[in-house]
Amino acid sequence: MYDKNKILIGLAVFVVLMTYPFWNNIGSAAYQRPVLEKPKFAKECVEGVEFMRTEHMSMLNEWRDEVVRGGDHEYHSTATHQVFQKSLSKTCMKCHENKEQFCDKCHATVSVNPYCWDCHIDPKGENK
Ligand code: HEC
Numbered sequence: 001m002y003d004k005n006k007i008l009i010g011l012a013v014f015v016v017l018m019t020y021p022f023w024n025n026i027g028s029a030a031y032q033r034p035v036l037e038k039p040k041f042a043k044e045c046v047e048g049v050e051f052m053r054t055e056h057m058s059m060l061n062e063w064r065d066e067v068v069r070g071g072d073h074e075y076h077s078t079a080t081h082q083v084f085q086k087s088l089s090k091t092c093m094k095c096h097e098n099k100e101q102f103c104d105k106c107h108a109t110v111s112v113n114p115y116c117w118d119c120h121i122d123p124k125g126e127n128k
């Protein structure tokens, strides 16, 4: 029992140390970030930019669970105090209308390829 806990703590420390350069680089000036196309008609995101950079994936997961399991469609922003519909296509993509020059461009530099578009619509694109 005792040793198992020690091993788990050791593992956790190891994982954090190994991935620290990655986390530390996201959102920092040192990171070679691509030039992204920002929304033209909005100045603010649903939350602060720093938060969005690091947390948008978990935010989307939470939105999905809350909508699909809880039927809860309203997101109350802590940053802007606005209410948004919890929706990938209807909310995120409404402002970030150029998926290629925003989501895809950033994801390409970090080699992530979310599978969401197999089902979800990119309203302005042709879904690919
Ligand atoms: C009301 C319009 C609007 C909505 C809705 C919106 N965004 Fe944003 N988002 C913006 C704007 C404007 C910026 C740039 C803000 C800035 O640079 O100060 C931004 C910035 C971001 C960034 C940071 C980009 C960078 O420069 O690093 C990410 C990531 C992001 N949004 C993802 C999302 C996701 C995911 C959703 C849906 C959960 C979403 N946004 C919904 C307007 C919006």
Ligand code: HEC
Binding pocket: 026, 036, 053, 056, 057, 060, 092, 093, 096, 102, 103, 104, 106, 107, 110, 112, 113, 114, 115, 116
């Ligand atoms: C500033 C860079 C940046 C922008 C802009 C951005 N993302 Fe991401 N996104 C990331 C990073 C980095 C990850 C990987 C995080 C990880 O590996 O845990 C990620 C992961 C994701 C994931 C999870 C993928 C997976 O397989 O786990 C989703 C979903 C996602 N992004 C959606 C979006 C959407 C939708 C937009 C556009 C509205 C967007 N992102 C814009 C940087 C960005």
Ligand code: HEC
Binding pocket: 060, 061, 063, 064, 067, 068, 086, 087, 088, 089, 090, 114, 115, 116, 117, 118, 119, 120
């Ligand atoms: C196999 C098909 C499929 C895939 C792949 C998929 N989804 Fe969904 N998603 C659905 C369905 C079906 C719903 C329910 C639609 C509803 O109730 O309005 C949903 C609902 C959602 C919602 C809430 C409703 C809305 O309008 O957005 C979010 C947020 C969401 N998914 C995010 C994601 C993200 C992020 C990914 C990728 C990491 C993803 N989904 C991948 C099928 C899928």
